[in-house]
Amino acid sequence: MPEILPPDSVGLVTPQTAHFTIPLALDCGRVLPSYDLTYETYGTLNAACSNGVLICHALSGDHHAAGYHSTQDKKPGWWDSAIGPGKPIDTNKFFVVSLNNLGGCKGSTGPVTVNPETGKPFGPDFPIITVRDWVTSQARLGDMLGISQWAAVIGGSLGGMQALQWSIQYPDRLRHCIVIAAAPKLSAQNIAFNEVARQAILSDPEFYAGNYYEYNTVPRRGLMLARMVGHITYLSDDSMRAKFGRELREAKGKLNYGFDEAEFQVESYLRYQGRSFVDRFDANTYLLMTKALDYFDPAADYGDNLTAALKEVQAKFLLISFTSDWRFSSARSREIVKALLDNRKIVSFTEIESPDGHDAFLMPIEPYMQVFEAYMKRVASGVQP
Amino acid sequence: MPEILPPDSVGLVTPQTAHFTIPLALDCGRVLPSYDLTYETYGTLNAACSNGVLICHALSGDHHAAGYHSTQDKKPGWWDSAIGPGKPIDTNKFFVVSLNNLGGCKGSTGPVTVNPETGKPFGPDFPIITVRDWVTSQARLGDMLGISQWAAVIGGSLGGMQALQWSIQYPDRLRHCIVIAAAPKLSAQNIAFNEVARQAILSDPEFYAGNYYEYNTVPRRGLMLARMVGHITYLSDDSMRAKFGRELREAKGKLNYGFDEAEFQVESYLRYQGRSFVDRFDANTYLLMTKALDYFDPAADYGDNLTAALKEVQAKFLLISFTSDWRFSSARSREIVKALLDNRKIVSFTEIESPDGHDAFLMPIEPYMQVFEAYMKRVASGVQP
Numbered sequence: 001m002p003e004i005l006p007p008d009s010v011g012l013v014t015p016q017t018a019h020f021t022i023p024l025a026l027d028c029g030r031v032l033p034s035y036d037l038t039y040e041t042y043g044t045l046n047a048a049c050s051n052g053v054l055i056c057h058a059l060s061g062d063h064h065a066a067g068y069h070s071t072q073d074k075k076p077g078w079w080d081s082a083i084g085p086g087k088p089i090d091t092n093k094f095f096v097v098s099l100n101n102l103g104g105c106k107g108s109t110g111p112v113t114v115n116p117e118t119g120k121p122f123g124p125d126f127p128i129i130t131v132r133d134w135v136t137s138q139a140r141l142g143d144m145l146g147i148s149q150w151a152a153v154i155g156g157s158l159g160g161m162q163a164l165q166w167s168i169q170y171p172d173r174l175r176h177c178i179v180i181a182a183a184p185k186l187s188a189q190n191i192a193f194n195e196v197a198r199q200a201i202l203s204d205p206e207f208y209a210g211n212y213y214e215y216n217t218v219p220r221r222g223l224m225l226a227r228m229v230g231h232i233t234y235l236s237d238d239s240m241r242a243k244f245g246r247e248l249r250e251a252k253g254k255l256n257y258g259f260d261e262a263e264f265q266v267e268s269y270l271r272y273q274g275r276s277f278v279d280r281f282d283a284n285t286y287l288l289m290t291k292a293l294d295y296f297d298p299a300a301d302y303g304d305n306l307t308a309a310l311k312e313v314q315a316k317f318l319l320i321s322f323t324s325d326w327r328f329s330s331a332r333s334r335e336i337v338k339a340l341l342d343n344r345k346i347v348s349f350t351e352i353e354s355p356d357g358h359d360a361f362l363m364p365i366e367p368y369m370q371v372f373e374a375y376m377k378r379v380a381s382g383v384q385p
Numbered sequence: 386m387p388e389i390l391p392p393d394s395v396g397l398v399t400p401q402t403a404h405f406t407i408p409l410a411l412d413c414g415r416v417l418p419s420y421d422l423t424y425e426t427y428g429t430l431n432a433a434c435s436n437g438v439l440i441c442h443a444l445s446g447d448h449h450a451a452g453y454h455s456t457q458d459k460k461p462g463w464w465d466s467a468i469g470p471g472k473p474i475d476t477n478k479f480f481v482v483s484l485n486n487l488g489g490c491k492g493s494t495g496p497v498t499v500n501p502e503t504g505k506p507f508g509p510d511f512p513i514i515t516v517r518d519w520v521t522s523q524a525r526l527g528d529m530l531g532i533s534q535w536a537a538v539i540g541g542s543l544g545g546m547q548a549l550q551w552s553i554q555y556p557d558r559l560r561h562c563i564v565i566a567a568a569p570k571l572s573a574q575n576i577a578f579n580e581v582a583r584q585a586i587l588s589d590p591e592f593y594a595g596n597y598y599e600y601n602t603v604p605r606r607g608l609m610l611a612r613m614v615g616h617i618t619y620l621s622d623d624s625m626r627a628k629f630g631r632e633l634r635e636a637k638g639k640l641n642y643g644f645d646e647a648e649f650q651v652e653s654y655l656r657y658q659g660r661s662f663v664d665r666f667d668a669n670t671y672l673l674m675t676k677a678l679d680y681f682d683p684a685a686d687y688g689d690n691l692t693a694a695l696k697e698v699q700a701k702f703l704l705i706s707f708t709s710d711w712r713f714s715s716a717r718s719r720e721i722v723k724a725l726l727d728n729r730k731i732v733s734f735t736e737i738e739s740p741d742g743h744d745a746f747l748m749p750i751e752p753y754m755q756v757f758e759a760y761m762k763r764v765a766s767g768v769q770p
Contacts, residue, residue, distance in 0.1 A: 188649070189620070192655055221589075237574040237711075241574075257412075259509075
């Protein structure tokens with residue numbers, strides 16, 4: 001944490017955990033008898049309970065979206081650039097709720113949680129969760145907090161898919177839907193990259209069919225590889241060139257002619273990303289998240305017709321994409337825009353010029369923040385006091 | 386093999402192996418005292434020894450570029466679409482030489498070869514080979530065959546880099562240089578994908594620091610992952626969509642909600658590609674090939690100035706790129722074209738419209754074959770009988 005908190009920070013925050021005892025019937029056919037959701041809130045819920053904003057996280061995200069957990073923290077939450085007093089998601093105006101999704105590894109019930117029925121971690125026995133399941137569980141969290149309708153549901157990447165699913169599943173429970181750097185479903189290439197990540201984890205001998213907790217180990221190598229391949233797809237060719245070029249790690253500028261040492265800077269960067277991810281993330285959760293991505297396809301229930309899937313939505317939409325995002329390109333956002341316009345829904349769409357690839361959605365790029373802020377002012381103006 | 390050989394096939398071919406006893410000083414500082422190169426030839430060398438065409442292979446290629454090894458073969462050589470009587474590289478006119486590169490695993494000296502000094506396979510002790518080393522060894526093969534000047538040196542991808550290196554290293558030993566789907570050096574993103582592939586192999590417990598031969602095993606999982614991630618980069622998002630879409634493998638159209646079975650067709654395709662690669666390729670060779678790619682950077686010796694690097698080339702050039710190739714995009718070919726034009730060299734460049742990504746260079750796409758054939762007729766017209 002910086003020595004003096006910046007005035008636009010939400011400051012020190014404390015995660016909370018809600019316990020739910022109404023069984024949750026999942027898409028996979030199984031039922032979770034009870035579960036916990038860990039979440040944070042920023043700002044104050046108004047008397048009309050009309051200023052709630054739900055933040056949905058992406059593949060490796062969690063509930064800690066803004067502020068600091070302790071004075072020792074070096075970094076704030078993952079979307080601190082967008083959430084805080086005076087920021088686009090203005091905590092002077094909104095009551096912001098950010099949760100760790102079901103199946104996660106940061107407090108909400110997931111594979112690392114001890115299964116009360118067995119006294120051991122769920123591990124591979126944790127059911128596969130879909131985006132629809134998440135949205136159902138998020139609606140229950142809203143109920144618990146007294147929020148029957150969100151001013152906005154907001155997410156980037158896999159989080160954007162949850163926002164989109166909200167608009168379909170609970171059309172009258174959100175006034176605005178903000179979908180950033182997302183897609184209406186994965187392409188074959190997207191699924192292929194997820195499959196490589198999964199195979200890396202599943203084939204690691206220390207995965208032990210998902211029961212690695214019992215062996216006091218983790219599939220380090222597999223999870224590291226999964227993160228490395230994922231990370232490449234979050235950046236653009238251009239941003240990697242700008243960041244690393246073909247710079248060698250050692251100033252000596254000589255090639256190693258060996259395999260032991262990382263010699264190009266991009267190699268040591270990737271290895272570092274992979275290694276540090278292993279220390280903070282669970283492999284079973286990673287597997288679950290990739291499946292939720294692969295399975296997301298709201299049009300599938302409507303004869304592969306996205307327009308039909310979005311026919312009943314009531315929210316107003318903002319979609320944002322980034323020029324150099326090749327994981328979920330602007331064309332994918334335009335598919336959603338088109339389907340909404342086919343239904344004569346109210347939709348704003350901006351494509352932001354950025355060299356930063358898919359990761360751009362997490363960055364405080366000025367035109368992006370301007371569009372976001374202007375839209376959120378419009379959201380705030382519709383809030384009943 | 387088809388029951389009746391097509392008239393434009395080179396037919397049954399037999400690989401040959403040449404033994405070289407003049408020590409080869411390598412870029413890495415080590416010396417190979419002697420080595421074998423396995424190669425095939427198609428067509429007949431003319432009296433003037435002026436109709437030789439050298440084919441340089443890519444990452445996972447070998448000497449078997451055209452025809453069949455036996456009547457049992459299901460598939461011909463890897464570039465049979467381009468090599469044969471009446472095909473672009475017309476074996477009625479040219480004497481075509483195709484070799485397995487040094488460090489390979491298909492007959493030429495490489496990690497799988499028994500080191501005469503130790504009586505064991507070289508394994509990880511095999512030196513790292515550069516594109517320049519390959520070209521030196523290829524020139525010696527040319528000497529042995531009596532070819533002091535090639536009518537053309539031709540390659541795609543990593544093979545194109547070898548052709549480019551030929552034009553720099555032996556400017557008077559080739560009349561034409563044909564560089565297809567290549568780049569003057571890898572980008573950071575390219576290196577990053579190679580690094581993931583290498584880490585997959587190096588971290589496989591069955592890699593045994595490269596000495597897996599002694600343990601009677603192979604790093605299957607690592608090599609499979611390396612191939613899977615590589616394969617994604619050979620295809621385009623569009624071609625994967627066209628090939629697989631989001632089609633499920635089972636006709637039942639139901640999701641598995643599990644990790645054991647491949648459920649999308651793209652998953653089973655990738656797994657198949659990975660598995661079958663393990664049966665035909667050596668992991669140490671794969672590592673070497675990726676390093677040769679990473680290290681290739683002819684401009685580095687000329688203050689990162691590609692124009693300066695190409696100043697002394699004498700060959701005429703044909704460059705071909707493909708619109709959907711995101712591994713080595715058209716922009717990378719244009720860098721070479723620009724550097725050649727800066728030097729007022731003679732260069733033809735065609736960008737071929739294709740949805741097939743990097744793999745397009747191996748496919749008999751009609752406009753591609755037409756350009757190729759027309760250019761090769763020009764090459765043939767300059768051949769002294």
